Amino acid sequence: MRILTSEPVRAAAAGDNLSGVVKARVLAEGFDTVGIADPAAIGGAGEGLIGFLAAGFHGDMGWLEANADKRADPRVLWPEVRSVILVTLNYGPDDDPRPARADASRGAVSVYAKGADYHDIIKAKLKAVARDFADMAGEDVKVFVDTAPVMEKPLAQAAGLGWQGKHTNLVSRDLGSWFFLGAIFTTARLAPDTPERDRCGTCCACLDACPTRAFPEPHRIDARRCISYLTIEHKGQIGPEFREAIGNRIYGCDECLAACPWNKFAQKASEVRFHARDAADNPPLHELLRLDAAAFRARFAGSPVKRIKRDRFVRNALVAAGNSGDQALLDDALRLICDDSPLVRGMAVWAVSRLGGLELKSKLKERYSSEEKDATVREEWERMP
Incomplete structure (x- = not known):
């Protein structure tokens, strides 16, 4: 989505610390953390994507391949972008979700899917922030929430919000592994934040927890073996070699996320929107x-x-x-x-x-x-x- 101001009002923002202003607005909207990255800071993630696709690890996800050039470089997606504002929204569960899998008469639904659709929630909040920022700064903006060719995770690491763990998901010192990402692209030049460093050390708990051995090596996933892929993205029959390992997981898988020791710093989601719904709570x-x-x-x-x-x-x-x-x-x-x-x-x-x-x-x-x-x-x- 693109939001354009009717008239530039750069004078209104003259002398303001745009980075500080937009960060305050993001937090006021209810997001948990915010950071800013230069679009060029995506670094070698683009090359990693090309290798992932070349190996066929994307399986049925043809949409990844269709826009690979745009994913590999935000400036291909939107040449005018000068800064990327990354936000997180916590969906931390009340308890470790893994013991719930012991009841084989129920289907296990991934934690993130037990609440309302996060696309709708985050996009509405990001649009509100983006409109205010565009009006104040006189700059153009675009809002993205997991529905466009954007590699949010490496950009979020560049923005200091966390680091990509060995399970390829973003890990935060403040939120553990339980949070959503959203992005606002803008033509404004904002002060970028210091990138976060990899803090996994020698820990391989997430890799060891995977029931289907979907990680050929740390920081690399073969989606074709991932239970989240098999139960959500995969359109055909699930291969016989994976069925027993899937157990009672009927939508997604939380094993690698739940195993991360950094979850000791995770926070329970405080807002009602992410509380379990009867319809989806391990029915x-x-x-x-x-x-x-x-x-x-x-x-x-x-x-x-x-x-x-x-x-x-x-x-x-x-x-x-x-x-x-x-x-x-x-x-x-x-x-x-x-x-x-x-x-x-x-x-x-x-x-x-x-x-x-x-x-x-x-x-x-x-x-x-x-x-x-x-x-x-x-x-x-x-x-x-």
């Missing part, structure tokens, strides 16, 4: 397996979960059901063998293969496998023991 699997498209939209209205739509979400719930060992979920899985979506049918076959007895599976395979038109679903029938 019972038997309810999720019964969702049609309309019920899914109603249940997750206003939640980030809605972005993956019903079929992918029920696919994830079926993986969790197959891992649950809960025979009470078998009837729901059986019903979904005949679902309209091949994505759902395929995972239903797998869930039944885990929950059903040999006699039942033999009868089902004989009844349905020869009639199945989708190749990926047929493969699931063929794998059924």
